[in-house]
Amino acid sequence: xxxxxxxxxxxxxARFGDNTIFQNVTFRVHRGxxxxxxxxxxxxxxxxxxxxxxLYQPAAGRVILNGIDMRTDxxxxxxxxxxxxxxxxxxxALFGSMTLAENLALPLQEYTDLTPEEIExxxxxxxxxxxxxxxxxxxxxxxxxxxxxxxxxxxxxVLDPSVLFFDEPSAGLDPISAAELDILIKSINxxxxxxxxxxxxxxxxxxxxxxxxxxxDKSAKGMIAEGDPRELxxxxxxxxxxDFFNRRPGLGRQAKGNGDG
Amino acid sequence: MKNIAAPPFSYSLKITGDKGKEVVxxxxxxxxxxxxxxxxxxxxxxxxxxxxxxxxxxLAQVExxxxxxxxxxxxxxxxxRSRSMDFQLVHLPETAQGIMExxxxxxxxxxxxxxxxxxxHLVEELGEGARRFAGDLGQVTTFLGxxxxxxxxxxxxxxxxxxxxxASYMRRAGMEGLPIVSLISxxxxxxxxxxxxxxxxxxxxxVYVAPLLAIAVVKELGxxxxxxxxxxxxxxxxxxxxxxxxxNEEVDALTTMGFDPMRFLAVPKVLAAMVVVPLLTIYADIxxxxxxxxxxxxxxxxxxxxxxxxxxxSLKLMxxxxxxxxxxxFALLIAGIGCQRGFMVRGGAEAVGTxxxxxxxxxxxxxxxxxxxxxxxxxxxxx
Numbered sequence: 236x237x238x239x240x241x242x243x244x245x246x247x248x249a250r251f252g253d254n255t256i257f258q259n260v261t262f263r264v265h266r267g268x269x270x271x272x273x274x275x276x277x278x279x280x281x282x283x284x285x286x287x288x289x290l291y292q293p294a295a296g297r298v299i300l301n302g303i304d305m306r307t308d309x310x311x312x313x314x315x316x317x318x319x320x321x322x323x324x325x326x327x328a329l330f331g332s333m334t335l336a337e338n339l340a341l342p343l344q345e346y347t348d349l350t351p352e353e354i355e356x357x358x359x360x361x362x363x364x365x366x367x368x369x370x371x372x373x374x375x376x377x378x379x380x381x382x383x384x385x386x387x388x389x390x391x392x393v394l395d396p397s398v399l400f401f402d403e404p405s406a407g408l409d410p411i412s413a414a415e416l417d418i419l420i421k422s423i424n425x426x427x428x429x430x431x432x433x434x435x436x437x438x439x440x441x442x443x444x445x446x447x448x449x450x451x452d453k454s455a456k457g458m459i460a461e462g463d464p465r466e467l468x469x470x471x472x473x474x475x476x477x478d479f480f481n482r483r484p485g486l487g488r489q490a491k492g493n494g495d496g
Numbered sequence: 497m498k499n500i501a502a503p504p505f506s507y508s509l510k511i512t513g514d515k516g517k518e519v520v521x522x523x524x525x526x527x528x529x530x531x532x533x534x535x536x537x538x539x540x541x542x543x544x545x546x547x548x549x550x551x552x553x554x555l556a557q558v559e560x561x562x563x564x565x566x567x568x569x570x571x572x573x574x575x576x577r578s579r580s581m582d583f584q585l586v587h588l589p590e591t592a593q594g595i596m597e598x599x600x601x602x603x604x605x606x607x608x609x610x611x612x613x614x615x616x617h618l619v620e621e622l623g624e625g626a627r628r629f630a631g632d633l634g635q636v637t638t639f640l641g642x643x644x645x646x647x648x649x650x651x652x653x654x655x656x657x658x659x660x661x662x663a664s665y666m667r668r669a670g671m672e673g674l675p676i677v678s679l680i681s682x683x684x685x686x687x688x689x690x691x692x693x694x695x696x697x698x699x700x701x702x703v704y705v706a707p708l709l710a711i712a713v714v715k716e717l718g719x720x721x722x723x724x725x726x727x728x729x730x731x732x733x734x735x736x737x738x739x740x741x742x743x744n745e746e747v748d749a750l751t752t753m754g755f756d757p758m759r760f761l762a763v764p765k766v767l768a769a770m771v772v773v774p775l776l777t778i779y780a781d782i783x784x785x786x787x788x789x790x791x792x793x794x795x796x797x798x799x800x801x802x803x804x805x806x807x808x809x810s811l812k813l814m815x816x817x818x819x820x821x822x823x824x825x826f827a828l829l830i831a832g833i834g835c836q837r838g839f840m841v842r843g844g845a846e847a848v849g850t851x852x853x854x855x856x857x858x859x860x861x862x863x864x865x866x867x868x869x870x871x872x873x874x875x876x877x878x879x
Contacts, residue, residue, distance in 0.1 A: 288752045317754025328749035331741075342753055 239302075241266045241398060241430050242287065246296035249282050256282050257457045259296070262449050264398070269424050269431045271441050271464070274451035275479065280434045281402060283451065287432060288322050288400050301397060318346055321391030322400045325407075327383035329375040335362065335386050336371035339393050346394060361389040365419060381412030385419065392423070399423075401433040405440050417443045438480065450476055505531045508557065511542055519548035524557025527565030536568060543575070551576050556587035566595045570604070636858070639836040643766065643828075646758045650767065661764035662771075669730040669765075670772030674779060677725055681780035684721060685709060685787025693796055702796045706803050707810030709788040714811060718781040719819050720867060723826035726773055727859035731834035734765050735855035738838025739848040747839070762835040766828060773827035774820040781816075818879050822870050829862045 240263035249256040256279040264270045272280050285291045287298055289305050298305040301319050303312050329338050339358040343349060349357070362368055365385040375383055384404060391399055404420065405413035417440050424431055424444075435441060441448060441464050448467065450460040452475055460467055460476045468480035478484075506526040513519035521542070527535065543551075553569065555561070561569075569585065576583035588596060616624070650657045693705050738761055741747050750757050785807055792803040837855040841847045 285748075290748055290751060314754060317752065320752065322749065322752045324745040324749055326744050328745040330746055330749075331744070345753075345755065 240264060241301060242432070243299040244287070244296070245299075247283070247286060247293050247298060248295040249279060249286060249291065250294035255294075255456055257451060260451070260458045261296075262458065262461060264430060264432060266397075266430055267424070267428050268446040269420070269433060269444050271445035271448040272432065272434045272451065273436055273441060273448055273479070275436065275453060278451040278453040279456075280436075280451055284400060284402055284432070284434045288320060289316065314346075318394050319397050320400060321394065321396040321398070323384065323387045323391050323402065323404060325402045327375070327380075327387035329383055329386055329390065331375050334372050334374055335367065335378075335389075338375070338386065339390050342390070342394050357393065361393050362386070364392070364423070365389045366415075379412075381408050381415065384408065384412075384416060388416075388419065388423075392427075392429070395427070396429070398430045398432065401431065401435070403435055404433060405435060405437045413437065413440065414443075420444050438482070450479065505534050507531055507535050509535070509538055509542070511546065513546070513548065513552075515546050516549060518550040518552065519546045520552045520554055522554040522557060524559070526560045527558055527568065528560060528562040529564040532564055532568060535565075536571075539568075539572060543572075548581055550582035550584075552584045552586055554586050555589060555592065558589055558592060561589070561592040561595060563595060563599060566592070566599045567604075569596070570600060635840070636833065636836055639839070640832055642758060643762055643832050643835070646756070646763050647766065650759065650763050656759065657767065658760065658764050662768045665730075665765050665768035666772050668733070669726060669769055670776060673726065673729050673772075673776060676729070677722055677776050677780050678783045680721060680725060681713075681718065681783040682787040684717060685713060685784030685789075686791055687787075688712065688717070688784070689788035689791035690795065693791060697796075702798070703802075703806060705792060705796060706788065706798070706806035710785060710807040710810045711815065713784040713788075714781050714815050715819055716867070716871075718784060719777050719823040719826060720863065722773060722777045722780045722823060723830060723863045724860060726769065726776065726827070727830045727856055727863065730769065731830040731855050731859045732852045734831060734834030735837040735851045736848055738762075738835055739841035739851045742839065742841040743844060743848060757839070761838075762832070765835060766831040769827040769831035770824050773830070774823045777820060777823040814879060818870075818874055822867070825866060825870075826863055829866060830859045833858045833862060 242264035244260060244262050247260045248258040250258075260283065262270075272283055274280050282291065286293055286305075287300070289298075292306065300316060303316050305316065307313060307316070329335070330341070333341070336355070336358050339361055340354050343354045343357060347354075358371065359368070362371055365388050367382060367385055367389065370378065370382070370386070375386070378386070388399075401420070404416050408416065420431060420433070421444055423429055431444075433440075433444065445464050447462060448460075448464045449458055450467070451457065452459045455475075459473055460471060464480070467476050471477050471480075506528070508524040510522040510524070511519065512522065521539065551572075553572065573583050573585070585596075689705055689709050692708050693702060696702055696704055696708075738747070741761070747757050747761070750760055788807075789800060789803050792798040793800055834855045837851040837858065841851045
């Protein structure tokens with residue numbers, strides 16, 4: 236590999252009390268790629284994401300982002316870590332008491348010493364980038380779900396992070412808004428070269444945006460596949476992987492017709 | 497629209513065949529949820545009466561079968577089997593076939609995977625409650641420790657404080673609370689002066705109403721009443737606000753953006769409360785004394801001048817300052833516990849409601865406990 240990976244996950248284990256969610260998950264994310272983390276409900280995709288963005292501490296193993304171990308205590312390194320990532324949460328997670336412009340301006344005010352005018356310019360530019368030009372003075376409650384997610388994306392990108400994380404970007408969106416968001420994700424990745432890690436189980440999204448996927452499985456309590464999504468769909472030897480891509484439920488209903496009628 | 501001519505039940509049941517031999521139950525009409533109980537009772541009674549060796553249920557006349565009706569038929573089948581009768585469903589209408597196929601499955605009688613949650617015993621509940629209380633106390637103490645550290649940081653690094661937020665919370669917790677604080681304190685002063693005047697009048701000690709009221713209000717009732725009102729108005733609001741942000745992942749968003757939620761969400765609220773609660777307390781004191789004044793002038797034949805002069809003479813600065821310090825501590829506790837309960841929220845809307853209630857209850861508890869501690873401390877310090 237010519238570039239060192241931007242995220243290195245080594246033997247990561249997540250555990251809540253006695254309940255192991257997944258163990259020994261190891262993978263790399265390379266600069267500029269879109270990696271999709273997929274798997275069925277309850278397999279720990281969102282938990283994995285929360286480890287990657289530093290909300291959860293690993294029970295074992297480590298996550299290295301931009302060369303810095305997430306467990307660092309060093310204030311400068313922490314700051315560097317936090318500034319290097321942006322996260323789009325499932326609901327958008329905009330601050331409800333602030334307008335969109337104020338939401339976007341917040342990281343800039345805290346992390347930079349730009350003047351209010353410069354901040355306003357950047358905010359307007361980012362809003363335009365997600366097709367929300369002119370919505371700066373709206374409150375989050377005044378816009379639709381799809382717009383909230385796009386505004387959340389704009390806020391996540393406001394410091395030009397090197398990695399963007401997405402937690403189920405299409406959850407709760409109509410197909411058109413979901414597709415719009417996918418297009419936006421692809422165009423930002425292509426235009427800005429931002430590395431992206433996306434958690435989703437929407438097959439359409441996966442095939443549309445993913446350069447590479449990793450798949451978690453609940454019963455295996457870990458990672459069961461890694462690679463190109465089409466390759467996996469067509470050629471994976473693991474039935475759990477092909478079942479997922481072909482939408483075949485593993486456990487059928489036990490319905491059976493008795494011959495009495 | 498009511499059809500008067502309609503039969504009492506929407507189903508029909510006709511029975512043919514001989515007792516103890518082959519019996520045919522011909523069902524017709526609507527086999528559905530609304531008349532299920534009647535159908536069930538009738539079918540069981542007839543079954544008891546006929547004791548068939550072979551039961552045939554003919555559904556040819558059935559117009560409509562819903563899932564509850566289908567379940568009833570399956571129940572009938574099970575019962576017939578258990579009495580070792582031969583059972584057969586015939587002439588199942590095409591529309592009903594799907595529903596029977598969907599329902600006739602083995603897992604209909606799967607026992608609950610989790611055992612029934614028993615009503616626990618009193619002793620168990622007491623133990624559980626004590627354990628939870630101890631755990632809660634630990635969490636509150638830890639949180640207060642972190643909060644004090646964040647406050648100390650805020651005071652040494654004033655630029656890190658979001659003063660705009662502080663001002664907004666001061667307005668909400670302080671200014672907007674003024675009307676209710678004034679009203680309650682005024683009435684409290686009125687009642688207290690009136691009640692004490694009834695007693696003191698018997699000894700001709702009317703002149704002591706003013707000092708009594710002044711000392712009671714300034715030292716105890718003013719701070720306590722204000723704290724209780726602020727706990728109800730603002731402590732709950734803080735818990736609900738942070739709790740909702742927690743549910744909406746906004747707190748997670750703050751953390752991933754590298755902002756300490758304590759500094760962002762808790763510190764402005766606590767600072768604002770610690771400024772406005774002592775001010776509100778002064779207001780409460782003034783309005784309570786005004787309430788007493790009304791009673792003094794109208795009921796005790798005192799002049800306003802004497803009443804106020806007596807009040808002033810009975811109060812020393814050292815009565816007022818400790819009570820303001822006390823209300824500052826109340827403010828820290830009310831706002832702190834409100835924030836802590838908010839941060840504890842896990843799950844959804846219900847958890848926010850629980851946190852809000854709990855914020856008020858815990859704040860009231862802490863206010864009373866702390867007030868007793870202050871009373872003891874002031875007594876031994878000779879204040």
